[in-house]
Amino acid sequence: MAKTATREAYGMALAEFGESYDIVVLDADLSKSTKTDTFKKKFPERFFNTGIAEANMMTTAAGLASCGKIVFASSFAMFAAGRAFEQVRNGICYPNLNVKIGATHAGISVGEDGATHQCLEDIGIMRTIPNMVILNPADKVESILAVEAAIKHEGPVYLRFGRLAVPEIFDRETYKFEIGKGVEIMEGTDATIIATGLMVPEAMEAAAKLKGEGLSVRVINMATIKPIDKDIIVKAAKETGAIVTAEEHNIIGGLGSAVAEVLAENSPVPMKRVGTEDKFGQSGKPAELLELYGLTAANIAKQVKEVLKMK
């Protein structure tokens, strides 16, 4: 299966949609890494480097957006959601301005740079801000479609992309992307895995493995973390009676929390969360780190068996 990093897809999408949409792209001295340089090469007159100044970048984006621009502000997730949190909250979300935050290098798969650059908290931070939409696409096609959906959406969007090349699982001709909608990508009746980002192919692999053991496991791709698709979660709870979530993020505050909130209030069923377990990352090869922190098909399959015991 071909592999492409979602940050690469982000750069491709900006270059593609720069043709048809009047977007402005900002970056904070990381354009080669965030891949906004793809846009920069094609549309130099609509690209602005703010230097190593993320806070300024976010509020400048707010100013541009207040004048009618669709603005993409890009940095590593750590600095976009972390360093500039308050600028995002007060400058962008409070006035509900049309700024799209292209946060790349999210999660532990950043690899060698280590804990300081591995943001495992951004979904949690961004999820608590009113007006914010959070998209965490799983592959190249979904990333491109997510960028387009973000452009069409009026208001702030946090787009979460990864550094690591990940399998291309969706087909641009047939795949439909809609903000706020989860997608059932494998059928099943015994349990449901709700996955996001690079954990989606892992979830598919886990379900396939469990099928070999006689278990029918549904897989839902949840690219929109906020607003979360309540209907698809409640339906899965009612029809399969057990849920496992899988994300490359702290189990606190991310997809697992969002799903747990929906279940607790609407249709409580046993659940397990796969994610980093309230720990910082560390330096290493991405694949090794994913293994070390249990972000694998094997661990998802194991958690499905655990949750079935609770049924």
Place this chain on the structure above:
Amino acid sequence: METSRITELKLIAANVRKDALTAVHSASSGHPGGSLSIADLLTLLYFEVMNIDPKDPKNPDRDRFVLSKGHCAPALYSVLAERGFFPVDDIPTFRKTGSYLQGHPDMKSVPGVDMSSGSLGQGVCAANGMALAGKIDKKDYRVYTVLGDGELQEGQVWEAAMYAPHYKLDNLTAFVDFNGLQIDGDIAEVMSPLPIDKKFESFGWHVIVTDAHDFEALLSAINEAKETKGKPTMIIMKSVKGKGVSFMENNAAWHGSAPNDEQYAQAIKELDAEIAKLKEA
């Protein structure tokens, strides 16, 4: 400017000061000191300088204003109300539950407010964004912003200071309200941003130092800024915090506290006396 026009502006500014005090008094909270120190500047901008229309506050070709020192919303709201963006009668609802006059400028609820602000350091960056948008779109609107002298301590201000000359934002005119005071006292003692002029000069700005309460001097600085090409202009205006109310002048205690009924009456009396004097002239 003709003497009669200056007198008119002074009259408006006195009313703006009264409204600002009414807002803070009515709310029993807010920031009178820094509001009074920029009342003259905001009056000049909204009544003489800026291309704006209270009936069309969102016109894409209008000049923009960002109150980077957003805590001085009482001054901004008062000028906007006096200029006709919304009723002056609404001023006493400032900071009250259900009012659109939020404690800090809210572009979504207050007609005429071009940018939400209140978190210090951010407004000037937003102004950069607006100025940049003007350059991209080849529009000739101008962008104005006012920073506090204490606000200069925010790192984000210096990111913006670097940014505006880099992109040659000569459509941006910024002001520092150089009143020498912040919450904890003298800016030079708390954390000195001095010398302000040399800092901005070295960052590539055209710098003008002037008097915040002299309409003619201010207007000539603003005109000089308009004529300055290739770089933004920073107008450092030496001001008096609490200007126009004797017991509030140059007193850090009036940064963020509201006058009681007696103090409010006294302040209004002083400003009414000023108005009577101006009307005589």
